[in-house]
Amino acid sequence: MGAGAVGCYYGGLLARAGHSVTLIGRQQHVDAVRERGLLLETDAGRETVPMAAAMNMSGAAGAELVLVCVKSDxxxxxxxxxxxxxxxxxxxxxxxxxVDNAERMTAVVGREVVPVAVYVATEMAGPGHVKHNGRGDLIIGRRPASETIAAAFTAAGIPTTISANAIDALWGKLILNCAYNALSAVTQLPYGRLMNVAGVEAVMTDLVKECTAVATASGITIPADCLQSVLALAEAMPEQFSSTAQDLSRGRASEIDHLNGFIVRRGEALNVPTPVNRVLHTLVKAMESKVQPTV
Structure with a gap:
């Protein structure tokens, strides 16, 4: 559900492994997949993966597993x-x-939704064409079905770890996103070039300190090497643009309210100052106002 870059990448790997997969997404992607299959581009090359595609929710009928990959809004x-x-x-x-999507969806669907921390760099390179730029591992919450799911994902080439502390992992991913997403969007630079700009590392350091303070005040355990892990991402994915940068370049609303904006709101509630997050959140919202139609 949500056949964007993340949904198409993992859907493509599962379909390639022999699972019956239906992508639910926008018409241009659905039409392309129906016509020729999903074009999956990785370091190993390009391949076309046949699978079903739909534009409405009926595509989920009868599914044993639903991967929810839509925007947080x-x-x-x-x-x-x-x-x-x-x-x-x-x-x-x-x-x-x-960090709160599983909880929010659980309240709506009346059943427990499993939280998953996703570590992957992907982009839609065209209708029905997903390009993989790095990583691809998952951390999923421990639930009764988690062992079966993890085994199927691992067999499909998706490294999957089960954790009783998936929420802590999601906070770690949130901090990573807060460090890179807004800065990549404002500058329209990929991670490698972004880190070569004077002052960016210092800004990221301040961002991580703010996010860690908010996480700690929320009762979340953040690894001591969090900053080092954040700074190392640029070397691992030097050509990657953040999802926020990709959204703005395509004239779409971003998830910034659920990234830096979430840190700002949680910081206010816990009396933890978040000035750097506030500035970057405000800058991205200002950029969104340039490309989004006013109401």
């Missing part, structure tokens, strides 16, 4: 729309940015 709406089509025993995975 759409979580509740998608949950309500899926309700009429979900099998009683279907498992839902929240493979989204942010």
């Amino acid at each position: 759409d979580t509740e709406d998608v949950g309500r729309a899926l309700l009429a089509h979900l099998s009683p025993d279907a498992t839902l995975l929240s493979m989204q940015n942010g």
Whole structure:
């Protein structure tokens, strides 16, 4: 559900491994997949993976597993729309940015949604064409179905770890996103070139300190090497643009309210100052106002 870069990449790997997969997404992608299959581009080359595609929620009917890959703003709406089509025993995975999507969707669908921390660099290179730029591993919450899911994902080439502390992992991913997404969007630079700009490392250091303070005040355990892991991402994915940068370049609303904006709101509630996050959140919102139609 949500056949963007993340949904297409993991859907493509699962379909390639022999699973029956349906992508639910926008018309241009659905039409392309129906016509020729999904074009999956990785370091190993390009291949076309046949699979089903749909533009409405009925594509989820009968599914044993639903990978929810939509933007955080759409979580509740998608949950309500899926309700009429979900099998009683279907498992839902929240493979989204942010830390509270699984909780928000659980409240809507009336069943526990499994949180998943997704570590992958992907982009849509054209209709029905997904390009993989790095990583691809997952950390999924420990639930009754998690062992079966992890085994199927691992067999499909998706490194998957089960954790009782998936929320802590999601906070770690949130901090990573807060460090890179807004800066890549404002500068329209990929991570490698971004880190070569004077002062960026110092800004990221301040961002991580703010996010870690908010996480700690929220009762979340953040690894001591969090900053080093954040700074190392640019070397691992030097050509990657953040999802926020990609959204703005295509004239779409971003998830910044659920990234730096979330840190700002949580910081206010906990009396933890977040001035750097506030500035970057405000800058991205200002950029969104240039490309989004006013109401």
